[in-house]
Amino acid sequence: MTIIHCRIESANNPESDFPLNNLPYGVFSKDAGTARCCVAIGDSVLDLSTLYAEAIFPDLAENVFAHTTLNAFMGMGAKSWSYVRKQLIELLSTENDIDASKSNVIDTALHAQSSVTMHMPFAVGDYTDFYAGRQHATNVGTMFRGAENALPPNWLHIPIGYNGRASTVVVSGTDIHRPLGQMKPPTAEIPHFGPCKRLDLELEMGAVIGMPNNMGRPVTVKEADNMIFGYVLLNDWSARDIQAWEYQPLGPFQAKVFATSISPWVVTKDALANFRISTPARDVELLPYLQEKEPLLYDIDLAVHIQPQGAAKATTISNTNYRNMYYSAAQQLAHHAVGGCKMNTGDLLGSGTISGDDNKAYGSLLEISWGGKNPVTLDTGETRSFLEDGDTLTLTGAAIGDGFRIGFGECTGKILPSPDFNP
Numbered sequence: 001m002t003i004i005h006c007r008i009e010s011a012n013n014p015e016s017d018f019p020l021n022n023l024p025y026g027v028f029s030k031d032a033g034t035a036r037c038c039v040a041i042g043d044s045v046l047d048l049s050t051l052y053a054e055a056i057f058p059d060l061a062e063n064v065f066a067h068t069t070l071n072a073f074m075g076m077g078a079k080s081w082s083y084v085r086k087q088l089i090e091l092l093s094t095e096n097d098i099d100a101s102k103s104n105v106i107d108t109a110l111h112a113q114s115s116v117t118m119h120m121p122f123a124v125g126d127y128t129d130f131y132a133g134r135q136h137a138t139n140v141g142t143m144f145r146g147a148e149n150a151l152p153p154n155w156l157h158i159p160i161g162y163n164g165r166a167s168t169v170v171v172s173g174t175d176i177h178r179p180l181g182q183m184k185p186p187t188a189e190i191p192h193f194g195p196c197k198r199l200d201l202e203l204e205m206g207a208v209i210g211m212p213n214n215m216g217r218p219v220t221v222k223e224a225d226n227m228i229f230g231y232v233l234l235n236d237w238s239a240r241d242i243q244a245w246e247y248q249p250l251g252p253f254q255a256k257v258f259a260t261s262i263s264p265w266v267v268t269k270d271a272l273a274n275f276r277i278s279t280p281a282r283d284v285e286l287l288p289y290l291q292e293k294e295p296l297l298y299d300i301d302l303a304v305h306i307q308p309q310g311a312a313k314a315t316t317i318s319n320t321n322y323r324n325m326y327y328s329a330a331q332q333l334a335h336h337a338v339g340g341c342k343m344n345t346g347d348l349l350g351s352g353t354i355s356g357d358d359n360k361a362y363g364s365l366l367e368i369s370w371g372g373k374n375p376v377t378l379d380t381g382e383t384r385s386f387l388e389d390g391d392t393l394t395l396t397g398a399a400i401g402d403g404f405r406i407g408f409g410e411c412t413g414k415i416l417p418s419p420d421f422n423p
């Protein structure tokens with residue numbers, strides 16, 4: 001598939017994250033205006049509420065784009081999602097002639113990305129985080145429990161997950177305070193309280209649920225895929241020293257609750273359709289309810305960048321790909337719902353940390369520095385085992401087409417010191 005030529009010229013730049021093939025959804029505001037829904041196109045955003053008011057989407061029952069989140073639109077289902085995409089491509093493609101009035105409508109709805117503020121694209125219902133990267137699970141298991149016990153016995157059979165916090169999912173650009181908590185280094189006799197010293201990122205993709213299921217009703221993997229509206233970049237910030245002390249037997253708790261960052265753009269399944277691939281070969285056959293009958297994973301290049309305070313530019317510390325996951329989001333969602341759990345519009349599923357084969361492709365500093373034993377050297381000459389105050393961490397990602405890219409923009413956050421707290 002090649003680029004769909006767009007009448008907005010910046011969208012035709014092969015380096016742009018946002019060609020007409022992409023059309024990811026977000027929520028923006030400008031000046032003192034209220035937040036409303038948009039798509040990204042080239043270096044601009046296109047205000048969908050304005051387009052609705054100008055009758056670009058006559059078959060859509062109401063102006064859901066005037067809302068401050070995408071939830072109402074996401075809850076309309078796949079027919080409406082495809083319809084809006086079709087209308088936008090028809091309006092913006094140079095293949096079609098449009099009259100002067102339509103041209104004026106585009107001009108009215110178009111705003112430079114540099115002139116707008118991006119907000120949380122959707123209200124997060126529940127947030128669940130999985131542990132579906134085999135290399136990551138092997139690395140972390142080796143460090144926490146030893147090489148013999150690296151992969152838990154259930155790992156090849158179940159997409160392991162835990163229920164996280166929706167309340168602290170934030171949009172890219174939000175500063176992150178270093179968390180406080182209780183830790184006990186292996187050499188210490190008793191635990192202590194204070195700022196986390198091993199603050200880390202986790203490079204993940206987030207699947208955004210559009211359509212709900214009914215409580216008590218399982219869904220097939222295929223039905224689960226149909227429920228997914230799209231995907232975001234996701235950073236599951238992690239406090240490793242808090243995690244190591246607290247995680248047994250019920251999994252992470254305080255180590256993960258303080259913040260999860262997502263990209264402002266939700267890239268749709270329609271935009272990613274040409275980049276579907278199968279999950280890797282299985283060591284052991286999955287139970288039938290988890291088996292995929294078609295490719296439901298995606299080929300998406302991902303990277304991690306660190307920019308220390310005062311540095312002129314960021315250093316890329318990892319390049320990997322979403323295809324490294326052992327379980328697709330559809331499999332995770334099917335597993336989530338099979339016991340009776342109701343999933344709602346706006347629920348967010350973290351993929352689990354996405355690590356490739358070696359320390360240039362790992363999705364966390366814990367793995368890249370191997371628990372702090374091999375610090376990574378940045379372009380500034382500084383080294384990092386874990387994140388320092390003042391560091392800005394950025395995730396990027398794109399599916400790479402022939403002369404175009406389906407990009408996700410950036411998922412970024414700056415580390416601020418711990419809050420003052422003297423109990």
Ligand code: CA
Binds near residue numbers: 202350352353
């Ligand atoms: Ca995680």
